[in-house]
Amino acid sequence: MLDPDQRPHGSVSEVFLTFLKLGLTSFGGPIAHLGYFRDELVARRKWISEAGYADLVALCQFLPGPASSQVGFALGLMRAGPLGGLAAWLGFTLPSAILLVLFAYGAAVLDGPLAAGAIHGLKLxxxxxVAQAVLGMAKSLTPDRQRAAIALAGAAIALIAGGAIGQVEAIVAGIAAGLVFCRDGLSGEPQGDGPVLSRRAGFVALAVFLILLVGLPLIAGLGQGFAIFDGFYRAGALVFGGGHVVLPLFDAETVGQGWLDRDSFTAGYGAAQAVPGPLFTFAAYLGAASTLPPNGVFGASIALVAIFLPGMLLVIAALPFWEDLRRQSWAQAGMRGANAAVVGILGLALYDPVFTSAVGEPLDALLAAAGFVALMAWKAPPWLVVVALAIAGALVSVARTGML
Structure with missing residues (x-):
């Protein structure tokens, strides 16, 4: 499946353990996940260049599915081949999926001021x-006036248009601006950062994606397991932007089909906010909590694979042609503009929803600033900042309520 001229740079076990750590510590939603990925894989481990990472982010913004999980899958693929991509997905996805399945069985306790304070600390x-990621990417990807202006324009477009569509429009505008204003100093040299899949693999993945999209509704009536796979596969194949955007589709495919009641759906969504990793793992809870068999662990497994599969197939389909495109000097100019627009999009997201959903008073701002200083000035590992602010949030909450 891999281009024979390219070779992986790492091992499958290395990829799995790296993404398992990210899966255990990456709180805050898809934008925050991209910040964690950048800190661990670009700044610390140097698996990929800053520009190459921004290129992947831009590509995955264009594709349906969970953008942060697709970026992680692509990074694992580039690091250790197809098994590396699978290892990255498993490592990043399993922690939250397991926690949500346990919650479906009633094993998770998320009530009380202690738990609520810890969750608030994780939002901080x-x-x-994200602030660290925006600052670091801005230094690298907007080094001149032209790209700084493109970043500002990208943020404005994303703000005015709103939602996932606004992000796509901002990147398209960034590409157009890059073609005009970012041609200086291009080398025309290949820009790839790792092994790429062959074109044959890309065509096969696209064919499988389309066959499943068209064929699954035809066999959904054969049993509840097929119906679950069809419903979650279509949700993953048709949603842009990932994260909370997929919730209406989840609601339609579960509550709307009578698989579980509204209260169970809402409780599971609340639990999904408290666990690390991708929000798409909410599908595991829904599969486990379904009142119709298959449910439990088997139902969770079906839903989890189905929701992520289309996005991963599209990454495999796009990467071979994406790498070829990046070798062209005119495309490099366009990607300079796209990367600058990504910086603007992330900068806007830093304010809304990341800052607005977490910071409600001066003490919140102080704790978030302390975390930022720990990351930037003290070079503290993100997992340590996660633990410290979770404990701080819990202590503040307990102090205010006077009870556990």
């Missing part, structure tokens, strides 16, 4: 991590 971590 996201503020610090």
């Amino acid at each position: 971590v996201a503020v610090a991590v």
Whole structure:
């Protein structure tokens, strides 16, 4: 499946353990996840260049599915081949999926001021991590006036248009601006950062994606397991932007089909906010909590694979042609503009929803600033900042309520 001229740079076990750590500590939603990825894989481990990472982010913004999980899958693929991509997905996804399945069985306890304070502290971590990512990417990807202006324009477009569509429009505008204003100093040299899949693999993945999208509704009536796979596969194949954007589709495919009641759906969504990793793992809870068999662990497994599969197939389909495109000097100019627009999009997201959902008073701002200083000045590992702010949030909450 891999281009024979390219070779992986790492091992499958290395990829799995790296993404398992990220899966255990990456709180705050998809924008925050991209910040964690950048800190761990670009700044610390240097698996990929800053520009190459921004290129992947831009690509995955264009594709349906969970953008942060697709970026992680692509990074694992580039690091250790197809098994590396699978290892990255498993490492990043399993922690939250397991926690949500346990919650479906009633094993998770998220009530009380202690738990609520810890969850709030985790939201403050996201503020610090995304701020660090925006600052670092801005230094690298907007080094001149032209790209700084493109970043500002990208943020404005994303703000005015709103939602996932606004982000796509901002990147398209950034590409157009890059073609005009970012041609200086281009080398025309290949820009790839790792092994790429062959074109044959890309065509096969696209064919499988389309066959499943068209064929699954035809066999959904054969049993509840097929119906679950079809419903979650379509949700993953048709949603842009990932994260909370997929919730209406989840609601339609579960509550709307009578698989579980509204209260169970809402409780599971609340639990999904408290766990690390991708929000798409909410599908595991829904599969486990379904009142119709298959449910439990088996139902969770079906839903989890189905929701992520289309996005991963599209990454495999796009990467071979994406790498070829990046070798062209005119495309490099366009990607300079796209990367600058990504900085603007992330900068806007730093304010809303990351900052606005976490910082409600001066003490919140102080704790978030402390996390930012720990990351930037003290070079503290993100997992340590996660633990520290979770404990701080819990202590503040207990002090205010006077009870556990």
